[in-house]
Amino acid sequence: MSTTIITGQKLDRFTPATQEALRIAQREAARMEATSIDPEHLLLGIILQGDERVMNLLGALGIDVQTARRRAGEIAQPQDNQTMQEIDLPLSREAQECVAWALAFVAHMYFSAIFPDHLLIGVLRHQRTQPLLSFLLPSTEELQTRISEALGADYTAYIDQLVQSKIRDQSVVSYGRGASLRVLRRFERPTATFIDVLDLDRAKRELRDVVEFLKATPMFQLSGGRYPHGVLLAGSIGNERRLLVQATAGEAVVPLITLSMPALMEMLIDLQSGAMRFEDLGLPVREYNLLRRGSTPEKGQRYIQYIFQQAKDVAPAILYIEDIDALAKLGKNEGRDQIVRQVLSEMDAVEKQYRMVAIASADHPETLDPALLKAGRFEHQISLESHGAQPGARRRFCAACRREVHPDWQYCVYCGASQARVCPQCGAPLPELAGARFCAACGSALPESSAV
Secondary structure, X not given: OOOXXXXXXXXXXXXXXXXXXXXXXXXXXXXOOOOOEOHHHHHHHHHHHOOHHHHHHHHHOOOOHHHHHHHHHHHOOOOOHHHHHHOOOOEOHHHHHHHHHHHHHHHHHOOOOEOHHHHHHHHXXXXXXXXXXXXXXXXXXXXXXXXXXXOOHHHHHHHHHHHHHHOOEEEEEEXXXXXXXXXXXXXXXOOOOHHHOOOOHHHHHHOHHHHHHHHOOHHHHHOOOOOOOEEEEEEOOHHHHHHHHHHHHHHHOOOEEEEEXXXXXXXXXXXXXXXXXXXXXXXXXXXXXXXXXXXXXXHHHHHHHHHHHHHHHOOOEEEEEEOHHHHHHOOHHHOHHHHHHHHHHHHHHOOHHHOEEEEEEEOOHHHOOHHHHOOOOOOEEEEEOOOOOOOOOOOEEOOOOOOEEOOOOOEOOOOOOEOOOXXXXXXXEOOOOOOOOEOOOOOOEOOHHXXX
16 A cells, blocks of 8 residues: 555554555545545545454444445445556545644543544544435434534534443453452543433532633633532532532533442452552553552552543543542541642642542542642532432442442443342342241342342
8 A cells, every 4th residue: 555645653563454444445545536535535445354342333333334335335336456556645634634633632641543433433433424424324314414403513512422322442351259340441532421410400500610710712701710629529429429520520411430449449459458469450561551569558649649630631531430438548647648649739720721620429528638628629519419319219339349239230330240149138248058938138038030
């Protein structure tokens, strides 16, 4: 393939399948008598190339793959190899933007090579591909309607939300004590908005400043709105707090980076005690390297720094520190004060130009280090009242992350833990004892299928 398409350094990072998709795009541009390769040619080339990763991505986004491939084939026409060899068209400015977006996505995900699905993400979000994408979708699909109705930047924002809501980048810790998997870090772009959150009207009003600041609206700038350094959500159950934070990110149309403080603290304690080995972590290499050396507080400090840097890199963004009061699980002798100081240092280093807001939640805010609640940190406290269950209704909680779960769930949607080993009446974890027939928490009889 001609290096006039992609400069040498970038071309080396494209896999053979991605280069083949570019060749097909070049062929289609030439057939249409275009003077350069545009984003719509790239979209055709990627779909016609038929890479399995691309097909999986399209399916995950809710796109009918067979219909899209059939309609793309109707547009394209085969050409002989000699004609393809004579083609030498450059990328248009818009197509170069697509490649740049793909490169940014790959850099964020720490991939070494650019696969066709990475390029597809960069191409889909360009407004030039909107008409062709609408044609490739069945007319009866709701997705086609939403894509057709979006205009300009709204189209790109919608595609961003669609991709990030379906493709979540997260780090999961695997615990070997028979407990569960725990989500330690998550990167997503939520699609929920305030209208999806029932009640909590006062909290939503108070979070409106966060939304206006992240969107950098003229209203916020002209009103002299106070810079929301940090927000603390106190009280209520974890489910409502998380949904409220997701809705805030959705309203502002920004990414959401989540750190589970309980998962981090438990992991550090288990590593220190020897209950967990580094080989059992199951984390990405870049995060494994942060935790494989140094003392317990040094590990925690590096990971806190890494999380804040992630949020800065994708700003405007929201950083959600879930259950920050879990810091109390780490004793003073185990380095709690050093980790708290790292959080304070990171909060103090967040400057206005980053347009990043840190939101933390706590069941027991009174146990927090007072320094965390000072001006410029989590000074804005929003108290929440639980609306998650009706009076007298039974509530079932995940034994791993203690979030409320639906009685019919086989796995927790928040941390992935199996729900098979909890009491169906009260949600307490069942004893790992042969012959156990009653729940140790509520005394109710266990079904035969639950007995060990």
